[in-house]
Amino acid sequence: MVYARALLMLRDQLRERGVLLVLRFKPCGPIWQDDSSTQDAHVEQEIVEATYVDDEALFLSASSPSLLDKAIDVLFDCLLQCFKRFSLKINWAPGKSEAMLAYRGKHAVKHREARRRDDGKLWVKLPDHANTPYLTVTRSFKHVGGFVSTDGSHNADASHRVKRAMAAYAPIASSVFGSPHFAVTHQREFANSLVFPDCSITYIFGRILLADPCRCLKEYMLE
Structure with missing residues (x-):
């Protein structure tokens, strides 16, 4: 319950700071159906991010690499604040907490290479109040028993x-x-x-x- 409350607080903070996905859907239809071309009434529904297990995946998407970088900074700042509020600790070790990063569009290579360290690996810098300076970037990650990959491969x-x-x-x-x-x-x-x-x-x-x-x-x- 404490973990779920922390995630609900995270959702509220992300909404306040402009980082929250909102879906438009017809009340009588599935939320994944695209009804944008119809004249029927739509409902805006926030994606509620709450769970009672200790595995969590957070997804960010933006229209440009620069906006994505800003959203990443906001996410980690809010995440650490919320978890600290409830005395929850995150295991940032490789294999436990990792990021999959894909830049697209103009200046994508520039933003990607800006995250490359001297050892050639890509990292996401964490806020100063985290207990580790960097989050590992990987091409694929195991979450809740299955692997997902940045290139869409199922291998x-x-x-x-x-x-x-x-x-x-x-x-x-x-x-x-x-x-x-x-x-x-x-x-x-x-x-x-x-x-x-x-x-x-x-x-x-x-x-x-x-x-x-x-x-x-x-x-x-x-x-």
Whole structure:
């Protein structure tokens, strides 16, 4: 509850300082539907950023690199103030807290290179009252069990899910999926509950499965 209150305070401060996303949508339609061309009444709805877990992702977008840099400074200033108010600490260590940064448009390269340190890495400078001077910039980051990447690639996420699926599959490959003593329905239940929730592309007993894993698994087991 304390964490959620800190995030709600963060939202209020960002709104006051002009850094808050507002969506326009029709009350009777999904918020992702673009109805800007219609004459119907719209409602402006703030995106509420509140959660009761300790994993949090914050997204910033701006129309120019200079505006993005200003928004980044505002975000970290507000974030640290709100968390200090509730005696919450942020683990800024690489792999725990990281930033993905993508500049586009005029002077994008200039703004990006301005964040490059002598060691060649990109960093985001944190306010002076943070317990570390810089936040690591990375191309991909794992958040709530999945990877996201600045270039839109799914390779890191796919590799991660395959490894998790294989870690669940390998110990029971022979005893369950290669055993004639397990009914196909039971083997399918094991696959659905242990293997496929993390990956829809994997190997089962030497055969690659794509798209519909349950159907492919059944075809294999009936061969």
